[in-house]
Structure formats: structure tokens, C-alpha cells
Amino acid sequence: MSGAEKIDVTVTEIVPVNALVKRFKFERRDGGLLPTFSGGAHTVVEMKDGDITRLNPYSLMSDPMDQSAYTISVRRDDEGRGGSLFMHNKVSVGDEMVISYPVNLFSLDLRAKKHLFLAGGIGITPFLSQIKQCERLGDAWELHYACRNAALGSYVDELTAAHPFEAHVYYDDEKQVIALENLLNGQPIGTHVYVCGPKGMITWVRATAEKLGWPREAVHYEEFLAPQPGKPFEVRLAVSNKTIQVGKDESLLEAMERSGVDAPYLCRGGACGQCETRVIDYAGAFIHRDHWLEDDEHASGEKIMPCVSRFEGKTLVLDR
Amino acid sequence: MTIQFNDETFRGDYSFKNSDWAIQRFPFPFHEDSYMYSVNMEQHRGGPKGSIYEKRFDVDEHYLAEMRDRAMVLDDDPLRCQSLPHMTLAGWDLLELIMVSKSEDYPDLFELHRNGDQWRWINKPMGIDDSFTFLDAATLPYGPMEYITRQAQGDFAVLDQRDDNLWMDAGMITTQADWSLDFDIGMNFFEWHAPVPLAHEKGIFVRALKFLLNIQQGAPARRLNWTMTVNPLLDTSPENYHKWGVQKTEITPENIGSKQHLRVELQTFFRLPRSNALVFPIRCYLCNFQDLMSMPKWGRRLHRVIRDLPEELATYKGFIDNRPMMLDYLEKFDDGLPTSPGIWPEFETEPPLQK
Ligand code: HEM
Ligand code: FES
Numbered sequence: 001m002s003g004a005e006k007i008d009v010t011v012t013e014i015v016p017v018n019a020l021v022k023r024f025k026f027e028r029r030d031g032g033l034l035p036t037f038s039g040g041a042h043t044v045v046e047m048k049d050g051d052i053t054r055l056n057p058y059s060l061m062s063d064p065m066d067q068s069a070y071t072i073s074v075r076r077d078d079e080g081r082g083g084s085l086f087m088h089n090k091v092s093v094g095d096e097m098v099i100s101y102p103v104n105l106f107s108l109d110l111r112a113k114k115h116l117f118l119a120g121g122i123g124i125t126p127f128l129s130q131i132k133q134c135e136r137l138g139d140a141w142e143l144h145y146a147c148r149n150a151a152l153g154s155y156v157d158e159l160t161a162a163h164p165f166e167a168h169v170y171y172d173d174e175k176q177v178i179a180l181e182n183l184l185n186g187q188p189i190g191t192h193v194y195v196c197g198p199k200g201m202i203t204w205v206r207a208t209a210e211k212l213g214w215p216r217e218a219v220h221y222e223e224f225l226a227p228q229p230g231k232p233f234e235v236r237l238a239v240s241n242k243t244i245q246v247g248k249d250e251s252l253l254e255a256m257e258r259s260g261v262d263a264p265y266l267c268r269g270g271a272c273g274q275c276e277t278r279v280i281d282y283a284g285a286f287i288h289r290d291h292w293l294e295d296d297e298h299a300s301g302e303k304i305m306p307c308v309s310r311f312e313g314k315t316l317v318l319d320r
Numbered sequence: 321m322t323i324q325f326n327d328e329t330f331r332g333d334y335s336f337k338n339s340d341w342a343i344q345r346f347p348f349p350f351h352e353d354s355y356m357y358s359v360n361m362e363q364h365r366g367g368p369k370g371s372i373y374e375k376r377f378d379v380d381e382h383y384l385a386e387m388r389d390r391a392m393v394l395d396d397d398p399l400r401c402q403s404l405p406h407m408t409l410a411g412w413d414l415l416e417l418i419m420v421s422k423s424e425d426y427p428d429l430f431e432l433h434r435n436g437d438q439w440r441w442i443n444k445p446m447g448i449d450d451s452f453t454f455l456d457a458a459t460l461p462y463g464p465m466e467y468i469t470r471q472a473q474g475d476f477a478v479l480d481q482r483d484d485n486l487w488m489d490a491g492m493i494t495t496q497a498d499w500s501l502d503f504d505i506g507m508n509f510f511e512w513h514a515p516v517p518l519a520h521e522k523g524i525f526v527r528a529l530k531f532l533l534n535i536q537q538g539a540p541a542r543r544l545n546w547t548m549t550v551n552p553l554l555d556t557s558p559e560n561y562h563k564w565g566v567q568k569t570e571i572t573p574e575n576i577g578s579k580q581h582l583r584v585e586l587q588t589f590f591r592l593p594r595s596n597a598l599v600f601p602i603r604c605y606l607c608n609f610q611d612l613m614s615m616p617k618w619g620r621r622l623h624r625v626i627r628d629l630p631e632e633l634a635t636y637k638g639f640i641d642n643r644p645m646m647l648d649y650l651e652k653f654d655d656g657l658p659t660s661p662g663i664w665p666e667f668e669t670e671p672p673l674q675k
Contacts, residue, residue, distance in 0.1 A: 005538040035537055038596040064594060101538045107596040109482055110406035133594075136455075137409065217483045266534060274534060 002264045002274075003044060003055070004100040007034065009070075011095045017073060021122065021154045022088055023061075026070045026099060033067035037102035039130030040194075040222070043070060044100040044268060047086045052250065053257070056083040057224055057269050059196075060102060061128035065136060070099070073154060075122040081229050081249045105271050106196065106222035108133065113190030114140040118178065118205055120197020121147060124154060126222060127196065131163070142166050144183065146197070149173040180208050194220045224269035225289055227251035230310045236317040237261060238280055252306035256320065263306065263320055270308040277304055277318050284313010322428065325384045325445060331392075336552035338611055342381055346607045347372050347584045348615075348663050349544040353624040357519045357633075359527050364542035364588050368664075372586055376421040376540070377472060378603060379429065384445055386473045386495070386554065393494040393555050394470075399502045400557075401466050403478070403490035410478050410490060411465030412455055413592035414599050418468045443471055465490055474586075474603030477501075481598055485509055486532060495554040495604045497547045497583060498638065503558070517632040532589060532598060540590045544663075548639040548646075549583040552606045556583075571642055576649050577610035580642070582622070609649060615665035616673050619653030626650060 013025035028034055037060060047054040058072035074087045091097070106126050108115060115134060117127045124145055134141040143163070147153035149171050159167040170176040184193065193214070195205040202221045209219045229249050236243050237256065246255040253275055256263045266274040270290030279302050288298040290305035297303050304311070304318070328335045338346070349355075367373025372380075393400055403411055419441055423432040431442040440451045448471065452459035460467045469476050469492035478490035485508045493501035504512040509529050519525060535541055549556055550567045571579055586603040613619045626634075626646055634640040655674040660666050 004536045036593040037537070038594055041596075101536060102593070103536055104596045107481070110409060110480070110595060111404075266536070272534070273530075 002262055003266060004103050006046075006098050006100055009097055009099055011091055011093055011097060012069065014091070014093055017154050018152055020152060021073050021075050023071055023073045024087065024091065026072075026097065027068065029096060034070055035101060036067055037064045037129075038104050038107050039064050039133035040106035040108060040126045041102035041104035041129070042106075042126070042224070042267070043072065043102055045072070045087075046098040047083060047091075049082065049086045049090070052254075054081075054083045054086065054254070055265075055268055056087075056226070057267055059106075059125040059129070061125045063132040063136075064129050065132075073122065073125050077226065080226055083226065103266055103272075105267055106194070106220065108139075108194075109192045109218070109220070111190075112139070112192035112218075113188055114142070114192075116183070116187060116191050116193045117141060117143040117145075118193065118195040118197070118201070119143065119145040120195075120201040121152075122154065123195075123197035123201075123222075125196075127194070128155065130194070131159075131166075142168070144168045144170065144178045146170040146172065146176075146178060146201070180205065181212065184209060184212050184214065192218045192220065194222075196222045199223060222271070223291065224267070224271065225291075225308045226269070227254075227308045228289065228310075230287065231312055233284075233311050233313070233316065235311070236315070237320050238317055239320050246310070251308065252304070252310060256306065261320060265307055268307045270305055273305075275305055275307045277306055277320050278302065279304055279316070280319050281315060281317040282311070282313065283315045284311060286311055323379065323381055323383070326381045328382070328385045330385065330389045330552055330554045334551050334553075336382070336385070336606065338607055339381060343607060343611050343614060344665065344667070345371055345380075346612070347544055347586055347605055348582075348612070348618050348621075348665065349546040349584050350621050350625050351661060351663050353621050353659060354628050355625045355633075356630070357516075357522065357524055359524055359531065361528070361531055361541050361543045361589075364540040364590075372603075372605070373542070375425040376588075377418060377425070377474075377601070378586070379422070379426055379473065383473055387446065387471065389554050390470060390492075390494045397559060400494045401469070401492045402501060402505055403463055403465050404506070407465070407478055407480065407490035407595075407597070408457065408463065410480070410592050410595035410597035410599070411463055413594050413597065414476065414478060415464040415468040416454075417590060417592065417599070418472050422472075446471060465492060472601075474601050477600040477602065478592075479509075479598045479600060481533065481596060484533060486529065486598060488512055494557075496557055496602070497549075497585070497604075498556055498558055498561070500558045515636070517636050518630070535589050535591050535598060537591045537593050540588055542586065542588045545585045545587055547583050547637045548642075549581045549606065550579055550642075552581055552608070554604060554606075568638070568642060571645060573645060573648065576645060577613070578608050580609045580646065580649075581606045582609070582612060609646075613653050615667060615670075616653075617659050617665055617667075617670040619650070619673065620655065620657060621659050623647065623650035623654035 008029040009026035012027045015023040042057045042059045044055050044057050062071040074084050076088045077084045156169050202223050232248050233246050240261045244259045246252050264274050266272040273292045287310040289308040372378045419432045422430040433440040437454045439454050442449045475493045479486040480489040487508050488504050491501045584605045588601050590599050
């Protein structure tokens with residue numbers, strides 16, 4: 001079986017946070033305790049949408065030490081392939097769902113003297129559990145959180161009320177911008193910086209930190225890519241001896257799973273490396289979207305990450 | 321099954337002994353008639369009833385004696401147990417993992433009562449009944465890792481995971497096969513494996529690390545490793561080489577059957593939940609040659625493996641000088657018959673020695 005261990009849960013609460021975001025609470029169906037986790041971990045939620053099964057990763061935002069329930073926040077993406085729309089429109093309190101054990105690809109560096117968190121939009125969610133962990137352990141932290149406007153600022157009120165000195169909020173529509181260079185320059189030695197948000201923000205933070213001489217291992221980022229829709233294509237799976245069609249709204253990984261191939265995965269968002277697959281032959285162009293492979297690997301035509309990347313062309317043969 | 325704990329020693333008079341039960345369940349590490357390093361990892365989810373794979377942390381007849389030996393090693397050399405400051409949370413994770421596993425797997429020996437942060441731990445074999453506050457180290461007599469690993473057989477390396485690597489930032493290492501925590505502390509996966517021959521070239525460590533980084537909560541893994549030890553010594557550390565190294569020269573054709581031990585490590589890997597660290601318990605099992613020879617399959621196979629083992633491995637494992645004497649002894653137990661696949665002794669079905 002691929003992916004992390006599964007847990008059977010019931011949806012016990014759904015709270016609209018604002019016009020775009022809903023919060024979901026899961027409790028174990030057998031009444032037992034959920035595993036503890038580390039701040040920054042995610043769970044993969046299985047969604048049975050007709051005959052399609054989607055598996056989407058969401059950061060756990062509840063207190064890592066609270067074993068009674070997990071909570072996640074889902075931002076509605078009207079252009080996406082439907083995972084978030086499914087959560088928003090089709091899931092109700094009392095529904096039975098399956099989620100994965102926590103997996104952490106964005107954990108705190110526990111050697112840090114201080115944790116500096118930079119969030120953009122729904123990228124706030126992993127920091128919510130990390131902040132709870134820091135509070136519990138007495139670790140120093142500071143949050144700089146950019147949102148589009150006050151109405152869409154998820155959890156701004158809770159954060160600023162509970163942590164008036166640590167939490168700083170910036171609204172795009174009021175032209176407020178994180179003064180990144182000053183902020184990074186002013187940090188004590190031993191600070192680690194963590195960024196989660198849109199791609200542009202991650203690139204900006206990483207580039208600025210590098211320019212200012214921050215060590216690479218002190219800069220942490222997480223960007224989950226949702227697989228993007230694209231043109232349908234055909235793939236030959238050499239090991240399974242199957243030829244499959246990838247539909248416009250499904251990922252290559254999902255198409256393999258639909259045809260009964262047990263392909264490895266963990267994050268389903270181009271970050272963990274588990275799904276890496278060797279290309280045996282191709283005629284056409286890859287649309288690489290992952291963060292895992294290096295640029296030269298993308299250019300080589302030898303590897304693909306089927307959880308997020310696609311293909312356009314005549315022939316694609318994979319070692320799977 | 322209730323366990324009869326042996327009154328025995330791993331030093332001085334070496335009164336260590338395996339019962340018939342312990343011999344039958346000994347983790348013989350060779351699944352075929354030859355051996356080479358490989359990425360030999362599998363899931364750690366139980367195993368045949370009574371086998372050393374069955375429980376998350378195997379407790380056997382040597383438990384109390386091993387814990388006494390560990391206490392003596394620590395008295396002489398406190399640096400066998402170290403934990404860098406950022407590893408305290410991982411220490412609590414490990415304490416929880418062991419207490420929960422042992423109290424569930426051996427309810428007649430261990431009890432854990434939890435009421436929020438207030439925990440009570442009862443270890444009946446060791447006569448311990450302690451109440452403490454979880455995550456408050458001041459309420460325990462030692463740090464959390466040291467406290468629990470003074471009550472658990474085997475060594476424990478606790479690895480921090482960062483920068484796509486594992487770092488040996490904490491451990492309790494008193495029963496090791498000639499490596500030193502004090503030397504390795506703070507090193508990463510490739511650095512501490514540097515002395516191992518042939519495996520780097522075969523790409524084994526790159527693949528093994530990839531596997532380890534992806535070990536997830538609730539899905540532990542395991543592998544076996546082995547070496548040779550003269551006399552039933554748990555503490556074969558570089559720190560004490562001057563004490564045990566010379567014993568390798570005391571082997572004679574007359575005493576080799578009882579003095580020469582196959583030393584097998586059951587190595588397991590668990591992701592720790594709160595710290596996202598990885599713990600690597602290394603459980604050592606010893607069995608002397610004459611007890612091993614009571615299983616015809618093991619007799620045939622051990623001879624073939626030792627005979628054909630690459631010189632680099634016999635040198636690294638420290639028995640190249642004694643190999644000829646070992647082979648003289650083992651050869652008597654190899655009648656050339658084929659062996660069945662797998663590590664289990666198959667005592668009922670394997671033919672007796674035809675020699
Ligand atoms: C994170 C967990 C691990 C730790 C802490 C660890 C630690 C060690 C240490 C300290 C040594 C002794 C090196 C020396 O001579 O100083 C060693 C040897 C070795 N390790 Fe690991 N190791 C780990 C995982 C693995 C894995 C997954 C493999 C898989 C192939 C592996 C393969 C080996 C081999 C082949 C040797 C040589 C052993 C012999 O021939 O006796 N190790 N390891
Ligand atoms: S599943 Fe993680 S990169 Fe594809």
C-alpha cells in the first residue's frame with residue numbers, strides 16, 4: 001500500500017472562517033485518540049467524489065498535543081480540479097472520511113534560538129500548529145502574515161488577540177508589505193526562517209535571505225502544489241503492462257491509481273520525492289511542476305513526478 | 321508467557337546463557353547461504369508468535385542482566401549517554417513510545433497510567449513505580465531518554481532530521497559493536513557510516529537514507545545486522561577495546577564452540593511524533609557457536625557464509641584472524657545438503673546432520 005497509514009474519522013464540525021475558507025474538524029470513528037504530531041505536519045484527506053477518489057494534503061492546524069481531534073482549513077479554489085470544492089460543497093458534519101497519519105515535510109528546526117514565520121494567505125495553517133508547539137515548549141517565535149484584506153484574513157483576530165507582540169499582519173489592499181530586508185537583518189543569530197504561501201512569496205523570501213547571507217539550512221519553505229488541470233494524454237506503464245488515459249481534471253498519479261496501479265506517494269504536492277518515476281521513452285514535452293527534481297533533471301527527460309507534473313505529446317512510457 | 325529472567329553476567333565470569341527457548345527464537349541473520357550488504361529493510365509490524373519480531377520492543381530472559389550491565393557501563397563512563405539540548409523533546413517522544421508499547425505488549429510486566437500530564441509508570445521486573453509530569457524533566461531522576469533507556473534492552477540512537485539528512489544528536493550506547501557515540505555525536509548519516517567498506521560504492525547508503533527520511537509515524541521499519549564477538553560481551557566499545565580486543569586471541573579449537581558468539585542486531589526505525597526525529601533502537605542478541613549448531617540448517621549455512629564472506633567484511637567485522645579456526649569448527653556441521661530459504665531454523669523439517 002502506498003502513502004502513510006490511514007485513520008477512519010468522522011467530520012464533527014465545519015466552521016465557515018470567511019468567504020473563502022472553511023475549517024473542518026475530524027475525530028476518530030472508534031472513539032480512540034489520534035496520534036500526536038509535530039507542528040507543520042499535514043494529513044492527506046481522501047475524498048470520494050462519485051467514482052473519482054481524490055487525495056489532497058492539508059496542513060494540520062490544531063494543537064499537536066491535542067489527541068482528541070484534528071482540524072484543517074480549506075480554501076475554496078474555483079479554478080482548481082475540484083478537491084476544495086468537494087470539501088466546501090459536499091462534506092457535511094457526521095460524514096465518515098479517511099485521512100492519513102500526520103506527515104511532516106515542514107518541521108521546526110529545534111536547534112533554532114528563534115523561529116521567524118512568514119505566511120501568505122492560507123499559508124498560515126502550518127504556522128498555527130507550530131505556534132502552539134512553540135508556546136507549549138517556551139520557544140521564541142514571531143509571525144509576519146500577509147493577507148489580501150481584512151475580510152479574508154483567516155485567524156487574524158485570534159492570533160493578534162492571543163499574541164499581540166508576536167503576530168504582525170499586513171493587508172495587500174492597504175498597501176502594507178513586510179519590510180523583509182530589515183526584518184531579516186534584525187534577527188538574532190541562530191534564528192530560523194519559515195515561509196509558506198504563494199510561489200512568488202517563497203521565491204522572494206528565499207532570494208532575499210540568500211542575498212543577505214543567510215545559511216541555506218536556516219531557511220525553510222513549504223509550498224504544496226495542487227495538481228493543475230491540463231490536456232488529456234496517454235501513458236504506457238511498462239511494468240504493469242497497461243496503457244492508460246490521463247483525463248484533463250486528474251493527475252497522472254490519480255490516473256495510475258484509478259487503473260489499479262499501486263504507485264508510491266506521500267505528499268501529492270511535488271515536495272516529498274516519493275512518487276519519482278523513471279521515464280523509459282517519450283516523444284513530446286513534459287510540464288514539470290514539482291519542487292523535487294533539480295533543473296537539470298527536469299531538462300533530462302529521464303524523470304517525472306506524477307503527483308503534479310503532466311505531459312503533452314505522442315508517446316510517454318514510464319517505468320511503473 | 322511469563323518470562324524467567326536469568327541471573328547472569330556479560331563480564332568477569334561470563335555466566336550469560338541462552339535457554340532452549342532463546343536459541344529457537346534467536347534472530348539468525350542469513351536468509352540464504354551467502355551474505356553481502358544490501359538495503360535489507362522491511363516493515364516492523366509484528367511477526368510469528370513468540371519470535372523477536374512479534375512485539376515493538378522485545379523483552380526476553382536477559383532483560384534484568386542487561387539493565388544491570390548498562391548501569392555499570394554508565395557508572396564508569398557517563399558519556400555513553402548524551403543528548404544535545406534540542407533533543408529533549410525527542411527524548412520525551414521515545415519515553416512515550418516505549419512506555420506505551422511495553423505496557424500494551426506486556427501488560428503483566430509494565431503498566432502506564434495517564435491522567436493528562438500526570439503519568440505513573442510501573443516496571444514490575446525492575447521494581448520501579450514512578451509518578452511524574454510529562455514534559456517536565458525535573459520530575460524524573462534522569463533526562464527522559466536516559467530514564468527510559470535504562471529500562472529498555474538494546475542501544476538507542478536518536479536522530480534529528482533536517483536538511484534531508486539524519487544527525488546523531490542523542491543516544492544511549494552501551495552495547496555497541498565497536499563504535500562510539502562520543503565520537504559520532506553531531507555527525508550525519510554519511511559521516512558516521514564512513515568506516516564501512518564496500519557499501520558506499522554500491523550506493524547502499526544513499527538509498528538507505530532516502531528510505532529512512534520517508535519513514536512515517538505509525539509505520540516503523542526494521543533490518544538485521546551482525547558481527548562476531550568472543551565471549552558474551554555486550555560492551556564492545558572502542559573506549560574499552562584494550563579490555564576486550566585481547567580476548568579475541570584467547571580462542572582455541574577446544575573453546576571456540578562456547579566462546580565464539582554470533583552477535584546479531586535487530587535494528588528498528590520509528591518516526592517520533594512531536595519532534596519529527598527518528599529513533600533507531602539497536603537490540604543485540606548473542607548466541608555461541610555450539611548453541612547455533614543445535615539447528616542443522618544454521619550449522620550448514622553459517623559455515624558457507626563465513627567461508628565465502630568477502631575479506632573486506634571479515635576485516636571490518638574484526639574476525640579475519642580467527643576465520644580459519646572458525647571454519648575448522650563450522651565445517652564439521654556442513655554436510656553439503658541444500659538449505660531452505662529464510663532465516664527460521666525449520667527444526668522439524670530440515671534433515672539432521674548427515675556426517
Ligand atoms: C539511522 C539509523 C542508523 C544508524 C544510527 C546507523 C549507525 C551505524 C553505525 C554507528 C555503524 C558503525 C560504523 C563504524 O564502523 O563506526 C553502522 C554500520 C553499518 N550500517 Fe548503519 N546505521 C543506521 C542505518 C543503517 C541502514 C538503514 C543501513 C542499511 C543498509 C545501514 C547499514 C550499515 C552497514 C552495512 C554497516 C556496517 C555493519 C557491519 O558490517 O557490521 N545502516 N551503522
Ligand atoms: S508524492 Fe510527494 S512529490 Fe509526488
